[in-house]
Amino acid sequence: MRLLFFILLSSVLMIRSDPRMNPQSDDLYYASLNEAIHQGQYDGVITVNELKTHGNFGLGSEERLAGELVLLNGIAYSIPASGKAHVMPKTNKIAFAAVKFFTSDKKLFVKRSLTMAELESLLDSVITQNSFAAIRIRAHFASIQYRSFEVQEQPYKPIKDVKEIPFAGADVQGTLVGFFTPRAAEVLNSPVYHFHYIDNNKTTGGHLLDCKISKAEIDIDYTSEFTTKLANPSLLQHVDLN
Numbered sequence: 001m002r003l004l005f006f007i008l009l010s011s012v013l014m015i016r017s018d019p020r021m022n023p024q025s026d027d028l029y030y031a032s033l034n035e036a037i038h039q040g041q042y043d044g045v046i047t048v049n050e051l052k053t054h055g056n057f058g059l060g061s062e063e064r065l066a067g068e069l070v071l072l073n074g075i076a077y078s079i080p081a082s083g084k085a086h087v088m089p090k091t092n093k094i095a096f097a098a099v100k101f102f103t104s105d106k107k108l109f110v111k112r113s114l115t116m117a118e119l120e121s122l123l124d125s126v127i128t129q130n131s132f133a134a135i136r137i138r139a140h141f142a143s144i145q146y147r148s149f150e151v152q153e154q155p156y157k158p159i160k161d162v163k164e165i166p167f168a169g170a171d172v173q174g175t176l177v178g179f180f181t182p183r184a185a186e187v188l189n190s191p192v193y194h195f196h197y198i199d200n201n202k203t204t205g206g207h208l209l210d211c212k213i214s215k216a217e218i219d220i221d222y223t224s225e226f227t228t229k230l231a232n233p234s235l236l237q238h239v240d241l242n
């Protein structure tokens with residue numbers, strides 16, 4: 001727990017300026033904590049419009065788990081229980097998100113078939129450990145499985161008790177939007193890899209469960225600083241972050 005408190009304290013101390021004054025900031029921005037949403041904090045903490053002042057690339061969850069968030073090229077998409085992606089209105093609220101302005105620091109091409117486990121093993125071999133990184137993977141998927149949730153109502157239950165709505169595709173092209181987060185920082189984001197998927201036509205997507213790629217273009221964007229917007233304490237009274 002001391003390490004988690006240190007991480008949160010560090011995130012506050014690293015706030016040097018309002019990112020809206022520096023739209024090309026390289027900081028990684030968290031809206032709330034991933035652990036909070038896992039424990040059932042599904043109320044909105046930030047609007048889509050404000051979130052986009054902190055990044056043009058990222059993932060998260062719409063309030064009340066109304067949709068899985070994919071932020072790609074500055075456009076925020078939500079994928080609800082129907083599995084049909086749509087552009088989010090700027091006034092909609094987000095319960096959790098990790099976003100940044102994406103600039104590739106490392107690029108590699110995959111020209112062979114990889115399972116999800118093999119893909120993560122490849123990433124392990126090229127990503128600087130103990131770092132924080134955004135990862136964009138443009139790929140052809142031989143198969144892919146992903147999920148969303150139905151809209152939740154109060155009183156909220158932990159995410160492990162919420163039924164998943166699964167989807168599957170085959171022979172499709174799309175993008176994985178994700179992050180590498182050291183395991184010690186799991187309160188901030190799901191360790192070690194957390195990916196959301198959206199197809200090239202922006203018609204469907206969701207939280208990645210499994211995949212098999214046939215070829216891919218991978219870009220990695222490192223960051224050495226992050227900021228965190230914590231949920232209002234009144235929204236956290238029903239969850240146990242300890």
